[in-house]
Amino acid sequence: MNNPTENPMNDTQNPTSDSAAAAPAPFDGARNRERIRRAMTAYFVLGPQDVEPLGRTVLDAVKQALAGGITFLQLRAKPGDAGDILELARQISAILPQGEPGIDRPYFVIDDRVDVAWAARQEGLKVDGVHVGQTDLPVRHVRALLGDDAVIGLSTGSVAEAQAAAPLADIIDYVGIGPYHDTISKADAPDGLGAERFAAVSRAARPLPNCAIGGVTPEDAPQIAANGGDGLCVISFICRAPSIEHAAYELRSAWENAR
Ligand SMILES: Cc1ncc(COP(=O)(O)OP(=O)(O)O)c(N)n1
Ligand SMILES: Cc1nc(C(=O)O)sc1CCOP(=O)(O)O
Ligand SMILES: [Mg+2]
Numbered sequence: 001m002n003n004p005t006e007n008p009m010n011d012t013q014n015p016t017s018d019s020a021a022a023a024p025a026p027f028d029g030a031r032n033r034e035r036i037r038r039a040m041t042a043y044f045v046l047g048p049q050d051v052e053p054l055g056r057t058v059l060d061a062v063k064q065a066l067a068g069g070i071t072f073l074q075l076r077a078k079p080g081d082a083g084d085i086l087e088l089a090r091q092i093s094a095i096l097p098q099g100e101p102g103i104d105r106p107y108f109v110i111d112d113r114v115d116v117a118w119a120a121r122q123e124g125l126k127v128d129g130v131h132v133g134q135t136d137l138p139v140r141h142v143r144a145l146l147g148d149d150a151v152i153g154l155s156t157g158s159v160a161e162a163q164a165a166a167p168l169a170d171i172i173d174y175v176g177i178g179p180y181h182d183t184i185s186k187a188d189a190p191d192g193l194g195a196e197r198f199a200a201v202s203r204a205a206r207p208l209p210n211c212a213i214g215g216v217t218p219e220d221a222p223q224i225a226a227n228g229g230d231g232l233c234v235i236s237f238i239c240r241a242p243s244i245e246h247a248a249y250e251l252r253s254a255w256e257n258a259r
Pocket of ligand 3: 111112131132133136
């Protein structure tokens with residue numbers, strides 16, 4: 001299921017956005033924009049708070065999601081002490097395949113904790129970067145701290161936030177756009193954007209790759225694809241599924257069939 005030759009990040013289909021088709025990818029290596037855009041396909045976010053109440057562990061959930069073919073992974077431990085998050089990152093890193101992110105294995109980022117991402121990268125873990133929100137450390141500081149090679153994602157929930165993000169396309173690598181629907185996984189999230197507002201935000205964020213987050217399921221794939229989305233990002237759909245492997249596979253297949 002997770003054969004790299006079947007990886008959506010290897011395929012040669014045209015990217016979904018006009019601007020992406022017009023311009024060559026601006027960065028090499030892990031920060032190659034089109035590689036990151038393709039890796040938005042099946043983006044899985046989780047932390048202990050999402051799985052442990054269901055009798056699952058983060059590590060088992062990640063193992064099964066890898067088998068199902070996720071293309072991007074975020075460790076979002078809330079609350080979490082830095083040392084504990086780093087230890088989880090070590091364990092996840094150890095079960096990720098070797099090789100290039102977006103080609104041989106999913107990208108792997110840490111939510112919020114630039115300090116933990118920095119430490120993980122110092123240790124040589126397969127941690128590609130960090131995902132920050134609007135009230136986290138400003139992205140210019142994140143870039144200065146993590147260096148040129150790190151992958152940086154930023155949350156955007158409005159046209160104004162996306163318009164502010166787009167000119168930072170040399171600093172950040174993608175945006176999460178949400179919540180697409182109402183979500184049960186983020187206490188302070190506003191109401192869902194819906195397809196029309198999502199379309200406006202994704203347009204404003206160009207040329208940055210994006211993923212839709214917030215109550216997303218595979219059923220949303222055609223609508224998100226039609227409205228400028230580059231992929232699907234979920235917590236509940238995978239964490240709460242009877243089979244995590246099957247849910248991850250469904251998510252990825254839905255996007256591959258929709259785009
Ligand atoms: C891919 C992705 N998009 C959005 C978020 C939300 O980040 P943030 O706004 O910082 O909120 P918290 O996740 O920190 O509660 C995300 N984590 N990932
Ligand atoms: C972590 C997060 N960020 C959001 C945003 O809108 O920025 S929504 C969200 C939670 C997504 O979880 P679920 O798939 O269970 O709805
Ligand atoms: Mg945050």
